[in-house]
């Protein structure tokens with residue numbers, strides 16, 4: 399074993415950028431002696447040299463073990479995911495060679511901290527051998543250590559942070575509505591029911607109704623909370639538990655809502671792209687990504703029905719679309735993919751939308767409602783104006799066969815100083831599936847929940 403130098407070298411984190419002390423390893427800093435901690439991401443043995451790519455969650459570093467160090471028992475039996483400490487001198491990589499952040503650590507000492515199994519139980523066997531989607535989901539806790547999954551989750555963190563930044567720039571207040579509720583928002587068929595001390599209660603489908611009660615004391619408000627849907631269909635964009643970015647805007651028109659939505663989404667993307675570390679990950683995940691053009695395309699529901707008929711895209715019964723049809727996922731995605739830019743699909747018929755949406759004054763068949771559709775994913779946002787009139791809301795409960803009693807607190811908003819207001823909910827996992835070009839929302843959350851899966 400090689401002795402550590404008398405002075406313990408400084409510990410460095412592996413990422414480049416703001417989290418790491420800026421050191422120029424090519425100039426006077428060359429040879430700086432450092433200590434790094436991490437797990438073996440990859441290892442490559444050459445005759446006299448062992449190359450180890452170490453990962454610590456902040457970044458990667460190539461470590462070069464030579465001479466007696468490369469011939470130790472621990473070096474010869476080194477396995478992926480083993481955690482270790484390495485000390486050595488940091489050098490710029492030689493011309494023509496490639497390594498993360500253009501640097502490599504020339505090791506003079508290392509210690510194994512947690513040895514990972516090799517052979518049958520090696521991590522590569524666990525996550526790659528079978529490779530089918532269900533095995534990968536069972537092994538999600540190990541899959542998360544891979545390049546793609548970890549990048550997606552870091553982008554996710556940056557996106558969530560950017561929403562908070564943008565909302566605060568706009569002066570919105572964040573509130574945290576309850577997850578355990580006794581009212582439905584988006585229809586009874588997807589409610590998760592449970593016994594709440596002997597009373598029936600549900601996991602919330604959306605925080606919208608509670609956000610509406612916050613605008614009189616806070617003005618424009620938002621929340622980023624979990625929503626729950628007992629979705630009985632297995633699609634690539636439905637989860638049972640998802641993260642819902644929701645906002646409610648007071649004293650607005652429907653057009654204000656659309657302009658805000660565009661501003662919000664583009665603002666969030668600008669904040670995310672301004673972070674070089676995240677922008678580099680996105681370049682890897684989605685090299686063709688382009689900032690959406692503003693304004694987004696506006697398309698009324700009735701025009702979408704005409705468009706689907708003209709393009710011979712049938713409805714779920716394999717018939718030409720008719721006014722009144724709920725545009726199904728497949729048709730919606732085909733349309734969005736062909737148009738290939740973000741679309742605000744507006745003015746849906748009242749019959750296929752939620753009870754709280756007001757009718758359009760100029761066309762009472764339809765509501766002041768919007769879905770934002772993105773290529774590759776389809777709907778990522780659902781929003782609308784909210785009925786502000788007491789009688790109209792009471793009639794809506796009746797029409798939907800809902801008892802008004804549990805909604806007394808929601809109805810009271812129309813009695814104590816009602817206002818023209820509206821809002822929306824954005825599915826964070828769907829937004830990320832679009833941004834990171836992931837096939838399914840199951841890959842844009844830490845541990846997906848959907849029918850048949852509640853583990854790990």
Ligand code: 4AD
Nearest residue numbers: 604606627636637640644778779780821822823825
């Ligand atoms: O269109 P939805 O159902 O609208 C609402 O819940 C409104 N109350 C929101 C509001 O106005 N505050 O859902 C909004 C968005 C969808 O566009 C979609 O992105 C996402 O939530 N979403 C789901 N994401 C993943 N899995 C599911 N099962 C989802 N259901 C909705």
